[in-house]
Amino acid sequence: DTAVSQTPKYLVTQMGNDKSIKCEQNLGHDTMYWYKQDSKKFLKIMFSYNNKELIINETVPNRFSPKSPDKAHLNLHINSLELGDSAVYFCASSLRRRDTEAFFGQGTRLTVV
Amino acid sequence: GEDVEQSLFLSVREGDSSVINCTYTDSSSTYLYWYKQEPGAGLQLLTYIFSNMDMKQDQRLTVLLNKKDKHLSLRIADTQTGDSAIYFCAENDYKLSFGAGTTVTVRA
Numbered sequence: 491d492t493a494v495s496q497t498p499k500y501l502v503t504q505m506g507n508d509k510s511i512k513c514e515q516n517l518g519h520d521t522m523y524w525y526k527q528d529s530k531k532f533l534k535i536m537f538s539y540n541n542k543e544l545i546i547n548e549t550v551p552n553r554f555s556p557k558s559p560d561k562a563h564l565n566l567h568i569n570s571l572e573l574g575d576s577a578v579y580f581c582a583s584s585l586r587r588r589d590t591e592a593f594f595g596q597g598t599r600l601t602v603v
Numbered sequence: 604g605e606d607v608e609q610s611l612f613l614s615v616r617e618g619d620s621s622v623i624n625c626t627y628t629d630s631s632s633t634y635l636y637w638y639k640q641e642p643g644a645g646l647q648l649l650t651y652i653f654s655n656m657d658m659k660q661d662q663r664l665t666v667l668l669n670k671k672d673k674h675l676s677l678r679i680a681d682t683q684t685g686d687s688a689i690y691f692c693a694e695n696d697y698k699l700s701f702g703a704g705t706t707v708t709v710r711a
Contacts, residue, residue, distance in 0.1 A: 494645075523699060531640075531689055533701040546698055580645055588697045589633040594645035 493517050496581045496595035503571055504603055510567045511598045513581030521545075521587045522564040524556060525580040527597070533580070539564055540587045571602045607692055609702035616710055621679040623705045625692035628673065632694040635668065637677045640689040640704070649690070650677070684709050 494515045503509050515522065523546075524536040537556040538546035544556070553569045568575060581595040607627045615621045627635070633654050638646040652659045652666045652675070659666045665678040675692055689704040 531704045531706070533646075533691065533704070535698060535700070538698070582646075582699070584695065584699065588695050590695065591634075591636060591648045591651060592646075592693075592695070592699050594647070596645045 494581055494583055494593050494595040496579075496598050498598060499596060500599050500601075502601045502603065505571055505573060507571050508567070508569045509571060509600070510565055511579055511581075511600075512563070512565045513595060514563050515581075515583040515593070516562065517583060517585075517593060519583040519585050519593075520561065521584045522558065522561075523582040523584075523592065524564065524566050525582065527578040527580060529577070537564075537566075538587070545587060568600075571600075573602050576600055576602045606700045607694060607702040609690075609692060609705045611703060612706050612708070614708045614710060615682050617682060617684060619682055621677075621682045621686065621707055621709075623677045623679075623690050623692075623707065625675040625677075625702050626673055627675065627692075627694055632696040634695065635666075635675050636693040636695070637664075637666065638691045638693060638701070640691065642688075646691060679707075682707075682709050684711070 496513045521540045523538045539558045542558045555567045558564045578597045582592040584590045584592040609625045634651045636651045637649045639649045640646045663680045667676045687709045691704045692702045
């Protein structure tokens with residue numbers, strides 16, 4: 491059973507398009523995250539939700555909009571994609587919003603051409 | 604991450620010990636974590652240490668924590684080729700923050 495699953499695994503799209511990445515966790519966790527990993531492997535937090543409520547919103551262009559329809563899902567929608575958005579996006583979840591380990595999805599490699 | 608710093612690269616001979624270092628600026632986290640990322644995969648928790656401990660041993664892994672110096676290290680004994688990966692230290696103080704990751708390369 492996959493604990494944190496994200497789809498799609500690969501996404502190649504043209505500049506200016508709008509795309510979504512979906513994430514689901516079956517662990518019963520309260521907190522979910524989106525991270526961006528750049529080509530240098532730096533992991534930067536983008537958003538975090540706790541029980542469907544946005545609790546962390548780092549400096550991210552407003553072209554990026556997270557949506558959490560329920561506690562088990564956190565989707566990421568990106569409008570007007572740019573070349574610099576190319577990266578690997580990881581979804582993660584943790585039992586609580588602090589002091590607990592996070593479980594990661596396999597990542598979505600987004601390539602904007 | 605700006606709150607957590609690591610050296611970026613480590614090359615080690617198979618069978619030797621690897622030591623990966625991490626410093627953090629400020630943390631009231633109860634736990635500090637080490638994650639491993641293999642090529643093309645997500646991050647997996649390797650081990651963690653409770654913040655009031657100095658040391659934790661888990662098979663080939665030893666975690667040392669110096670709270671006064673805000674320094675965390677991970678020692679891998681008898682390093683194997685399967686240990687080649689990126690290792691991230693992390694804290695979860697309402698924001699799960701990661702270091703930049705240390706790429707460990709194991710050479711024969």
